[in-house]
Amino acid sequence: MRRTGIDVMNVLPWGTHFCEFYETREDLIETLAPYFREGLAANEFCMWVTSGPLQAEDAERALKSVVPDLARHLEKGQIEFMDYGQWSVRWRKFKAEELLRGWVDKMEAALRRGYQGLRLAWDASEIAPADWDEYLRSEELVSESIGPQPILAVCTFSLLIRKPGEVLQAAARHEFALIKSGGRWQRIESFRHKKMERTLQEGETRLRLAQSAARVGLWEWDPERESLVLTPELEALYGLKRGTLRTYGDWAALVHPDDLKGAEAARDEAISLHRPFDLEFRIKHGSGETRWIHARGGALYDEAGRPTRVIGINVDVTEDRRAQETLRRQAGLLEQSYDAVVVWRIGGGIENWYPGAEKLYISEESRV
Numbered sequence: 001m002r003r004t005g006i007d008v009m010n011v012l013p014w015g016t017h018f019c020e021f022y023e024t025r026e027d028l029i030e031t032l033a034p035y036f037r038e039g040l041a042a043n044e045f046c047m048w049v050t051s052g053p054l055q056a057e058d059a060e061r062a063l064k065s066v067v068p069d070l071a072r073h074l075e076k077g078q079i080e081f082m083d084y085g086q087w088s089v090r091w092r093k094f095k096a097e098e099l100l101r102g103w104v105d106k107m108e109a110a111l112r113r114g115y116q117g118l119r120l121a122w123d124a125s126e127i128a129p130a131d132w133d134e135y136l137r138s139e140e141l142v143s144e145s146i147g148p149q150p151i152l153a154v155c156t157f158s159l160l161i162r163k164p165g166e167v168l169q170a171a172a173r174h175e176f177a178l179i180k181s182g183g184r185w186q187r188i189e190s191f192r193h194k195k196m197e198r199t200l201q202e203g204e205t206r207l208r209l210a211q212s213a214a215r216v217g218l219w220e221w222d223p224e225r226e227s228l229v230l231t232p233e234l235e236a237l238y239g240l241k242r243g244t245l246r247t248y249g250d251w252a253a254l255v256h257p258d259d260l261k262g263a264e265a266a267r268d269e270a271i272s273l274h275r276p277f278d279l280e281f282r283i284k285h286g287s288g289e290t291r292w293i294h295a296r297g298g299a300l301y302d303e304a305g306r307p308t309r310v311i312g313i314n315v316d317v318t319e320d321r322r323a324q325e326t327l328r329r330q331a332g333l334l335e336q337s338y339d340a341v342v343v344w345r346i347g348g349g350i351e352n353w354y355p356g357a358e359k360l361y362i363s364e365e366s367r368v
Contacts, residue, residue: 002042002119002152005034008178008185014117015147019155019170020178025053027180028156029062032121035154037066039119040073045110049122051084052158078115084126094131096138100145107151117150124170125158132166139173221248221310237293237316239286256282256290263295271299271307280317291318
């Protein structure tokens, strides 16, 4: 969760895309100055695209009032200020895909430089009437695309510039809107997004019930940052309390020492060949016992073919392993038994003679 600096919504998860409607430049400064202050403090790359009553140089002065060492952040390139005209000059005509690509490029560059993600605010008040429909499409595209990405984005609109109908259209394409009423900021949820969120929550509940019943846990690993994201069911699978597994090292410490190198080597080889992996290993369960895990998964790659995410599932196969071991022991006893044991096929015919049966029914001459 990321701190916002805005009282009405103290923290938000990565992937949040919301909007703000304002009347004065003071309204913008009141929310966006603390918003970017928190981003800088959290080692995020920040970008503030301005228009309307608040230009880039005004925004920089406003932020300096709450971030005294802003010059240091500017010097190392952690934050950029630009007017809408500077941002939009990159395209001849407004295109939804180009807007999204610009955001993603900034995010990827930020991650390569060691920042946690991208914190963005851009003012869409000056979108040309001829580009408005394409702009609305871009907002839908952004909402659909940034969910899993380390991006926090707010789009701002002047109520003095945009028409009432446009305000409603913009609000419907964001998760929620901030608007000032009676001197206080209020968070207005989008009905469209509330319905989507309800559907997703229902689906997530069903998925977790299925995972729990099947003893399956899902996980996602970022090899570059060593970060690990997983479902509560996976920690339950390992016999751990929720929130125990946070890093790759936490997971590796639970794998049996005799299995860790082999499992990592098999996984890494599959990833290098752009193939899915399928392997089994032992873990030390939270109860203290040793249990078997079956892991399957694969990687996501960037344009250069480098793995950016590794995603997979874990299944507890301990009971299967125990059943197989029991069968092997029983088979070994049958091999040593003097009893006449014969296995018959259902359709007729003998499947197998064990030594005791051979000695009883087959003469020495016929064996020769």
